[in-house]
Amino acid sequence: MQKKIIAPGFLFFLLMPVILSAQVIATKGKPDPSVNYQRLKKIDDVINNYINKKWLTGMVTIVVKDNQIIQYKGYGYSDYESKKLMDSNAIFRIASQTKAITSAGILILYEQGKLRLDQNISDFIPSFKNPVVLDQYNAADTTYTTVPAKREITFRDLLTQSSGIDYAEIGSDKMKAIYAKSGIPSGLGDINESLLDRISILGKLPLSFSPGERWQYGLNTDVLGCLIEVISRQNLQDFLTENIFEPLGMNDTYFNVPASKANRLTSVYTEDSLHQIIKWDKDYRGIFPDYPLAKKTYFSGGAGLSCTAFDYAIFLQMLLNGGKYNGHQILSRRTVEIMTSPQLDFLFNGVDNFSLGFDITSEKSANRNSRNEGSFAWGGYFGTTYWADPKEKLIVLIMTQQTPNTHYELSGILETMIYAALK
DSSP states (O other), rough: OOOOOOOOHHHHHHHHHHHHHHSSSSSSSSOOOOHHHHHHHTHHHHHHHHHTSSOEEEEEEEETTEEEEEEEEEEEEEEEETTTOOOTOOBEEEEGGGHHHHHHHHHHHHHHHHTTTSSGGGSSGGGSSOOOOEEETTTTTTTTEEEEEESOOOOOHHHOOOOSSSOTTOHHHHHHHHHHHOOOOOOOOOOOSOOHHHHHHHSSOOOOOTTTTOOOOTTHHHEEEEEEHHHHSOHHHHHHIIIHHHHOOOOOOOOOOOOGGGGGGGEEEOOOOTEEEEEOOTTTGGGOGGGSSSSOOOOOTOOOOOEEEHHHHHHHHHHTSSSETTTSSSSHHHHHHHHTSOSSSSSSSSSSSOOOEEOOOHHHHTTTTTSSSOOOOEETTTTTTEEETTTTEEEEEOOOOBBBOOTHHHHHHHHHHHHBBBB
16 A cells, blocks of 8 residues: 655644744743642632732732743732722833833834844934043032043943933932933833933033943933834834734734723822822822823833733743744744843842843842743833743732832742642
């Protein structure tokens, strides 16, 4: 009897659904044998205890293991005053979680040959040519003197937060004053300015130190967002939608949340002087809380996005998959390896290193805490945090909308409990 020969192309066609399903996050499936679900469920009691004690109004958590959701739940209230329950698909202001997505965007252009990581950014925004460093500063009138920087700012400096650029509103006192005098925004809120205009002005202002000398959190990723606009000739919203959100199926990620989804946007809270939770006033810290619903044209690459926990898990899963998700190769495997690898010759927080957009868990840090070496992570101003652990093939997002939060230790407690549920 003659054997039938299956052509390789036809075999791939037959296997393609299986290949694609292995890339995407499975929302249903058999229990993961490497997870103790009884232990994992204990996080419900801990979170609800914080809510019952009025230490927290609401939260969403999602845990993905081996490309499959093993926990995904909303707790408490999306809006405490109206007693609107927190749904797992609530939309959060993710603030600085925007940074990793914008960093991926600049790396897409890098892979297209439109920039080099160690190229001077002044090649694209001329005001950054011949940078200077702050020398003497007079707080009485915000005047200052400068000295020439040792070199120019590169894309790698921006990606590693080591350019010498500080942060408006939340940075050092000296640079906050200098930035405020020049009208440089933090990126949070509804900003009626030209992105290129503001970033070009920033380029003329002094740096805190010469590029590459140390790590300092700053408006680096807002500059990267502007560079994406200049290089791609698209606004940042359109570029990220076309190259990341739509291919990945991140259907709830926006700079401008549409009116049809406004009811899913969580309320944002803060604390009074007695550490009691109160709703964020419209003028508090100069940030109008409903800014995600405004029709903005100033797209902050460092702080402007809002999205769901599930959408952000998709983005992180793409990185754990080596840049691939749902049949789309967003970044090459090698670029993802570079993006999630230590880049600095010094530690950014005394323990961990920093990559092209993430805090990277070091061996020393891993020996002290639950996350494995090589885990990559960050968070957002309004109380969101995430990490991805390549060794465990684990993704965790813990989403709140409260800052400051006296009981910030909850995230660390949940982290310990999640790892304790892994067999």
